[in-house]
Amino acid sequence: xxxxxxxxxNNSTNESFEFxxxxxxRGPKAIDFGKLFEKTGIFSYDPGYASTAGCKSTxxxxxxxxxxxxxxxxxxxxxxxxxKFTDICSLLISGELPKDxxxxxxxxxxxxxxxxxxxxxxxxxxxxxxxxxxxANLSSAVGALSTFYKDYMEIDNDDEYQMMAKRMIAKIPxxxxxxxxxxxxxxxxxxxxxxxxxxxxxxxxxxxxDGKLKRTLQGxxxxxxxxxxxxxxxxxxxxDHGQNASTTTVRNVASTGVHPYxxxxxxxxxxxxxSHGGANEKVxxxxxxxDDAKNVDKFIARVKDKNDPFRLMGFGHRVYKxxxxxxxxxxxxxxxxxxxxxxxxxxxxxxAEKIEEVALKDEYFxxxxxxxxxxFYSGIILxxxxxxxxxxxxxFVIGRxxxxxxxxxxxxxxxxxxxxxxxxxxxx
Ligand code: SDX
Numbered sequence: 001x002x003x004x005x006x007x008x009x010n011n012s013t014n015e016s017f018e019f020x021x022x023x024x025x026r027g028p029k030a031i032d033f034g035k036l037f038e039k040t041g042i043f044s045y046d047p048g049y050a051s052t053a054g055c056k057s058t059x060x061x062x063x064x065x066x067x068x069x070x071x072x073x074x075x076x077x078x079x080x081x082x083x084k085f086t087d088i089c090s091l092l093i094s095g096e097l098p099k100d101x102x103x104x105x106x107x108x109x110x111x112x113x114x115x116x117x118x119x120x121x122x123x124x125x126x127x128x129x130x131x132x133x134x135x136a137n138l139s140s141a142v143g144a145l146s147t148f149y150k151d152y153m154e155i156d157n158d159d160e161y162q163m164m165a166k167r168m169i170a171k172i173p174x175x176x177x178x179x180x181x182x183x184x185x186x187x188x189x190x191x192x193x194x195x196x197x198x199x200x201x202x203x204x205x206x207x208x209x210d211g212k213l214k215r216t217l218q219g220x221x222x223x224x225x226x227x228x229x230x231x232x233x234x235x236x237x238x239x240d241h242g243q244n245a246s247t248t249t250v251r252n253v254a255s256t257g258v259h260p261y262x263x264x265x266x267x268x269x270x271x272x273x274x275s276h277g278g279a280n281e282k283v284x285x286x287x288x289x290x291d292d293a294k295n296v297d298k299f300i301a302r303v304k305d306k307n308d309p310f311r312l313m314g315f316g317h318r319v320y321k322x323x324x325x326x327x328x329x330x331x332x333x334x335x336x337x338x339x340x341x342x343x344x345x346x347x348x349x350x351x352a353e354k355i356e357e358v359a360l361k362d363e364y365f366x367x368x369x370x371x372x373x374x375x376f377y378s379g380i381i382l383x384x385x386x387x388x389x390x391x392x393x394x395x396f397v398i399g400r401x402x403x404x405x406x407x408x409x410x411x412x413x414x415x416x417x418x419x420x421x422x423x424x425x426x427x428x
Contacts, residue, residue: 006031010040026061043422050318053243055251055416059092059406060240067322067371071240080329085235086111086197089402092240093165093409112193112200114170117178118148125182134179134394135272141175142168143265153259155412164260165405172401173197176394177204183390198232199223201398205387226340227385231395233333234378237326238399240406242319246270246277250404251411252419260408267404268397274313277396279375280382283314284348284389287380292347293354300355304364314376315359321369330377337384344384352380 004021017039020032030053033044046052061070069076072091079088083097086108091097098104124144128137145168146153155161178188181204189207191200202223207213214221241247250267254260271277290299302310317324338344356372359365379392387395 004029008040010042015040022056024056027063037422043424045424048318049243049248054248054419055243055411055414057242057407057410058095059403059410060242062242062319064317064319064321067320067325067328069241069325076237076325077329080233080236083236084108084196084198085232085239085399088236088239089165089169092402092406093162093169108197109193111166111170111197112191112195114167115174115191115193115197115200117171117174121145121148122178122188125178125188128179128182130183130185132183134176134183134390135268135278135397137179137182138175138394138397139265139268139272141179142172142261142268145171146259146261149261153261155260155409161409161412165402165409168260168264168405169401170197172398173201174204176391176398177201179394180205180388180391195223196228198235199228202227202231202385205391224342226337226342230333230337230342230381231385231387233329234381234395235399237329237374237378238396240400240403244276245273246400247404247407251407251416254408254411255416255419257418260405263408264401264404267400271396271400272393277375277393277400279313279373280379280392280396281389283352283375284379284383284392286313287348287351290351290355293350296351296354296358300358300362304362312355312359312370314373314379315355315365316368316370317373320371320373323371324373324376326374327372327376330374330381331372334377334381334384337381342384345380348380348383352377 004023005018006021007016007018009016017036019036019039022030022032024030036042036044044052059072061073062068071079071088072095074091079091083091084104087098087104089111090107098107121141121144124141125137149167151160151163155164174191181188187209189204189209189211192203192207192211193200195203203213206223212220213223243251246267249270250263253263253266274282286299290296299310299312302308303312334344334349338346338349356376359370364370379389382392382395383389
């Protein structure tokens with residue numbers, strides 16, 4: 001059977017052109033427009049790339065209509081229920097989940113051994129003033145990794161790909177913890193590799209300079225395993241998400257042939273924006289501004305007022321035109337933690353649930369398919385885990401790191417040409 005094709009007719013010149021339809025395993029097919037300009041002398045125009053595939057990928061799949069997210073073909077609900085974040089890192093990077101609990105423990109331990117930073121790199125944080133936003137020093141520190149770790153700059157075989165990814169995944173929690181402690185004038189606490197990957201991160205955030213956690217008359221207050229499990233799930237839910245703005249940035253920068261540290265540092269900066277990963281921090285500010293569930297209707301009215309630029313942070317999505325499956329898991333996790341005694345900010349939780357209740361019945365949101373997204377409930381949980389708001393987007397960075405690394409590797413392996421879009425010129 002011949003290839004499936006589509007025919008494009010230019011009605012102003014009556015010329016017709018044929019283009020191949022690219023097959024896929026799930027979701028929409030794509031018209032191969034690689035030769036559109038060559039054949040027709042015309043560009044396609046799709047600002048924001050709402051209908052444009054810039055690459056082929058096997059890493060994650062989003063069904064926006066039905067609210068489905070798969071990592072390597074497996075629904076995230078199954079993964080978050082059965083596996084640790086470090087297992088998901090293996091799935092995204094190598095394509096395989098650990099075959100048993102021993103392999104799972106080995107993966108976690110190997111990452112802890114790689115979690116230390118070159119002493120010279122640690123000085124970078126001292127250059128930043130107290131109060132510097134951790135995303136600022138984090139993107140600088142990740143770019144600076146290339147000056148301390150000169151191997152894996154040119155990666156052209158699988159072992160090097162894997163080692164580069166393990167290094168980034170292992171060091172990012174330490175970089176986040178150090179960037180935060182420096183932003184509040186605290187000395188760093190080094191990784192304690194007797195603790196798991198996720199617990200180690202909470203330890204580096206909370207421990208006193210002597211490496212001890214908070215003490216009471218009864219002794220040292222250990223880190224609650226419920227907190228570790230909750231943060232582990234949050235990292236998993238953020239691990240990859242198709243060609244979102246920061247992943248597209250990472251792939252575009254990688255397409256110039258520069259080393260992965262530069263590509264991922266660029267991705268961190270892209271994620272920082274309030275329309276993207278920075279939304280989780282803005283949701284908390286918005287809940288504080290609304291301050292009481294009885295004020296929700298007033299804010300919903302502001303959303304609908306064309307003259308008011310107010311947008312509901314944590315709502316809406318370019319791809320999901322249904323409830324973001326990650327938001328569903330996070331909402332359930334919030335309620336589960338509260339039932340198990342983790343102190344939740346009930347006022348914020350009530351406001352968020354009231355917003356969801358009102359919005360999902362409101363014509364404005366219904367006709368635009370606006371639902372809660374991954375950022376809507378995550379901040380309420382992170383607050384309950386005693387994570388400072390300035391670390392919400394850096395937490396997203398830790399979760400997304402395996403996805404970015406997997407996407408860089410996929411892009412380099414695909415032999416992709418440099419990303420170089422065209423323009424519709426309207427100048428003189
Ligand atoms: C993430 O892409 C990914 O996969 C990202 C992400 C990932 O895992 O990587 O899922 C993570 O970034 C989640 C999104 C976090 N951002 C926010 O929560 C910020 C608030 N949401 C938006 O600004 C918006 O919904 C976007 C940026 C997420 C999507 O923007 P689009 O697809 O460009 O949609 P749009 O701006 O064209 O909006 C379409 C309509 C407009 O109304 P009309 O002009 O048709 O009248 O919907 C309205 C918008 O005004 N709208 C909103 C809204 N989001 C869209 N109205 C009020 N509140 C909102 N949040």
